Amino acid sequence: MFDSSVEVRLGDGNLALFWTDRWLDGKKISDIAPCLAAAVPKQHKTIRTVQEALTDNNWADDVEGALTSEVIMEYIHLWHRLLSVDLQLGVEDTVCWRWTSSGQYSTSSAYSAFFMGVTTFPLADHLWHSFAPMRCKFFIWLCLHRRLWTADRRLHRGLDTHVVCPLCGSHQEKIDHLLAECAYTRQIWRRMLDILQLGDVPLSSSVEDLWLRLRPRATRDKRSGLDSCFMLVSWMLWKERNARIFDHKLSNLDQTMHAIREVAREWQMAGVQKLRELWPLANIASPSFHVDQLSVNHNIL
Template sequence: MFPIKTCSVVESLFSVAVISEVGDGTRTLFWKDRWLHGKSIKEIAPLVYDKVPKRKANTRLVSDALAGLRWTADIEGALSFRARTEYYALFELIEAVVLQPDRPDVHIWKLSSSGQYMAQSAYAALFQGATLFEPAERVWKSWDPGNCHFFMWLVQHNRCWTADRLAKRGLSHPVRCPLCDQHDETINHLLIPCVFSRQFWFQILSRVGLQELAPQPEDLDLEDWWRVRSSQVVQQHRKGFNSLVILGAWSLWKHRNRCVFDGASPSLPAVLLAAKEETTWWCLAGAKGLPSLQPLGPAE
């Protein structure tokens, strides 16, 4: 019925969301679609269905199956007593089916009032109860290298190996934030409230005239700050701003790692230079939004 390859979850959704009304039987799968009194053969006779090879279940149409009782030849192997009971009941139901050559099959989408398939209803059913990853659009739709996409995903899920996470697992960790040496280290502290990081954000945003958007002492959460500040940038430059935020966070993380693993000392000029060089490489690689930030102010 649907000539596309789907994952098992999507296939399961369609199997329960669609009911088929058979006319000529040329557009309905005999073994898999819900065409027999609103049910599939798998629901009516599961033990019989288990004896049908997948290649036949995925291709046998109702019109073919009923011609000369071909469906009975699809069943391979001996049937148990319970399976034979299902088989006889199934046989009686199928024997009563009469095809209508002048009427095409009709497939009814149960998730919409019209009975017509709607992508919105399928999406809502498929992701019902799913946890929304709120910053997904800013992370995945901004231009940045794949490793930075993954890094920002780790940041948003608190999966970076900062001191707090290392301590929980009894692993060696910095006593204080390696950049400011004033507070316990968490990924959120490292990227926003840290006094070193706040200076970095002010400087890097000043380069593009967006210093007013730099984190303030009351900004304690990266996601909250990023969401609010991104909305304050005019639409045509928002992707560039989001790329710059990711680049800045990535630069701070790499500088932190040099301090922890290479014994380097925190240096604002060094991390700003590294971020400048990174910006050049990103622009050359395709970050079209970054050059458009030269220079801008926040949206009115």
């Protein structure tokens, strides 16, 4: 981390080490000429400053390894590149922190640097900031990252599997089909949106697409409740899928809707106020337990 966070702004070249510091346009020589740098013994790398190296091109004497064609090519390339380097006599080299514009170290910039390259997805805020038991949230997270063991993924990995969607029995099982495209799923959502008075089910080709299309249907103050509702319905559809595959138990639309309603009531009794504002089922002044205790207390999840 430190190695990649620090570079040297060149002055007279007395501080920067020629072979190991990031002094050439923020890069090390081993980044620019890895084969050439590998042909230099360690004892030269640890002491050779830029000023010493550039004086009479002393750096060329440090190369002692085998002169392969790669080494020679990199040698020539580096030679040309070093022609444009100007040392500023009387100006000290400066060690700079790369993650701030001032070059000064700060703890916050170091902390942020650990998260560079982290990928995110558009529904992350809605997933983590709305209410649902952590088990459900993690399920949705796996779903959005295509990490659930649906038939298509099992086939891709060469594992034994069923192939057809157990909810409708007519399409290959993929997570986007199960939770967005399936006729059974769409019937459930049709009933849910009727109850919530949020219009008809939008045509969607993926879970994210369905979620993003549903959110604007609710007023701003009820979107968090709709996020909870989305996670709940998706979770219950997944449970229905599992029951059909592993327990050979099949629930019809009425039974699944009843199960969704009961779990929603439990969530509301656990204090999921936003869901209660969207779909009032439980009339309770103060929650009797926390939402994350649901699976322990009621064995529903």
